[in-house]
Amino acid sequence: MSHFLSDEQVRIRDVAREFAQVEVSPRAAEIDNKDEFPADLVRRAAELGLFGLMIPQEYGGLDAGITTTCVVLEEIGKASPSLAGMLSVQIALCPVSMNTAGTPEQKTKYLVPSASGENLMALSATEPSGMMNTAAHQTRLTPDGENYRLNGLKIFCTQGSATVYIVGGRTSVDGQEGYGAAIVEKGMPGFEVGKYENKLGWRGSNTGTLIFTDVLIPRENILGGILTGLGEVSGLGGLTGNLGHCASALGCAEGMLAKTIEYAKGRELYGQPMTALQPITYWLSEAWVKIEAARSLLYTTTRMVEEGRIDPNMIMACKVHVCETAFEVCNRLLQVWGGHGMMNDTGVHRYMRDARVDLIAEGASETMLSGIAQSILA
Ligand SMILES: Cc1cc2nc3c(=O)[nH]c(=O)nc-3n(C[C@H](O)[C@H](O)[C@H](O)COP(=O)(O)OP(=O)(O)OC[C@H]3O[C@@H](n4cnc5c(N)ncnc54)[C@H](O)[C@@H]3O)c2cc1C
Known part of the structure; x- marks a missing residue:
């Protein structure tokens, strides 16, 4: 891969690699075991400039592009897929979303402090009725004079302890159903974070429930205006941001392979190295x-994205193929560890659990396949 990278991309990759190997790797099992948000490592990622990778230079970022961003998340994913998952929201999903849909004022107000590490960002669409089932979403943005009131409940929000949230909600425009996204700040009256989930993988990522009770949303905090037609909601995330998630899944598989090769080379079975067994x-x-x-x-x-050829099918294909591959690889390689792989002491099953989450978070594989089917059968 490195033969495709520019000198600058190699430099940034090496910064991420050192961070992952020296600072993240020794903490990865602990993050998983304790299920604690690694605030110091997230802060450190910001200090290294990683929060600004997808943010334009005029808003304080590096404008390094999605390839570099993915290379960075892949490196971190090798050490801690759950940290890479959280960072993919911070570094890729949210900045892409705000940069794609936000006004210049919103970018100045929210992207500049994100690049510097002051803002921790989250994107919240999922409700108890389903993520993609937007027609059934209960969270509503109701016009109130020039502004809006936000009421509803969101679940499964990564980085639930963020300071800035992009929150989807239904609304109506001239009697027609529509969808909008509000930029909600921590501390806005009527907004509270409920429980954090105790979950299979991506542990430590503070997967939170968000509760909105009559939260006053100034008109200027509506991201990119109100959209009519619920089908437009996919614009919320800016599909490109999804690629960061794929990169963290890829890193997860690579991390598992590296650990398993090391283990297999050192394990003796029947008086010979385990690698003498052909399977x-x-x-x-x-x-x-x-x-x-x-x-x-x-x-x-x-x-392709960097050349301006944004093909949703290719991005959805990545989400399906890379994430499914990561899970397949991690699940299969866990078998090499035998009973030792089941034990918390080896800590290696976290790769398989984190990869399992990747088949669901930011859109289940089947929703991607449905999207591709709609396009290729049209
Ligand atoms: C660890 C974690 C972190 C997450 N972080 C976030 C976050 O930051 N922000 C956020 O908004 N959400 C987040 N989510 C939610 C996640 O995006 C949803 O869980 C996921 O999209 C699936 O939606 P659902 O849970 O509502 O399942 P459901 O909609 O109930 O779907 C269940 C299953 O039905 C099938 N299915 C559903 N819809 C379709 C379709 N259209 N075509 C074909 N098959 C379909 C799929 O197999 C799917 O797995 C997170 C989830 C997890 C587990």
Whole structure:
């Protein structure tokens, strides 16, 4: 992969690699075990300038592009897929969303402090009635004079302890149903964060419930205006941001492969190294092949995006293929560890659990396949 990268991209990758190996890796098992938000590591990522990767220079960022951003998240994913998952929201999803849909004033107000690490961002669409089932969403933005009132409940919000949230809600425009996104700040009267979920993977990411009771949303905090037609809601996330999530999943598979190779080389079975067993070597080399194929798809797509060829099908294909591959690889490689892989002491099952979440978070694989089907069957 590095032969495709510019000198500047290699420099940024190496910063991320060192951060991942020296600072994140020793903490990864603890984040998973304790299920505690790693505020110091998130702050450190900001200090290293990583929050600004997708933010334009005029708003204080590096404007480094989606390829570089994915390379960074891949490196962090190798050490801690759950930290990479959180950071993909902070570094990719939210800035892309705000940069795509936000007004210049919103970008100045929210992206500048995000680039500097002052703002922790989250994007919240999912409700108890489902994420994609927007027609059933109960969260509403009701016009109140020049402004809006936000009422409703959101669930499963990564970085629920953020300071700035992009929150989707239904509304009506001239009697027609519509959808909007409010920029909600921590501390706005009527907004509270409920429980954090205790979950299978992405532990430590503060997956929160958000409760809105008559929150006054100034008109200037409506992201990119109100959209008529519920189908437009996908514009909320800016699909490109999803690629960051794919990169963290790819890193997860690579991290699992590296750990498993090391383990297999050191494990003796029947008086010889375990790597003398043919199924073991096949699983390792199959994992390598699958990872390389997934990586090719991901970085072909990031380069297409950077050339201005944003093809939603390619992005959805990445979400399905890279994430499904990551889970397949992690699940298969866990078998190499036998009973040891089931134990908390080896800590390796967190890769399989984190990869499992990737098949759901930011859109289940099947919703991506449905999206692709609609397009190719049209
Ligand atoms: C750890 C974690 C972090 C998350 N972070 C966020 C976040 O930051 N912000 C946020 O808004 N949400 C977040 N989510 C929510 C996540 O995006 C949703 O859980 C996911 O999109 C699935 O939606 P759902 O849970 O409502 O499942 P449901 O909508 O009930 O779907 C259940 C299953 O039905 C199938 N299905 C659903 N719709 C379709 C369709 N259109 N076509 C084909 N099959 C379909 C799929 O197999 C799906 O898995 C997070 C979830 C997790 C687990």
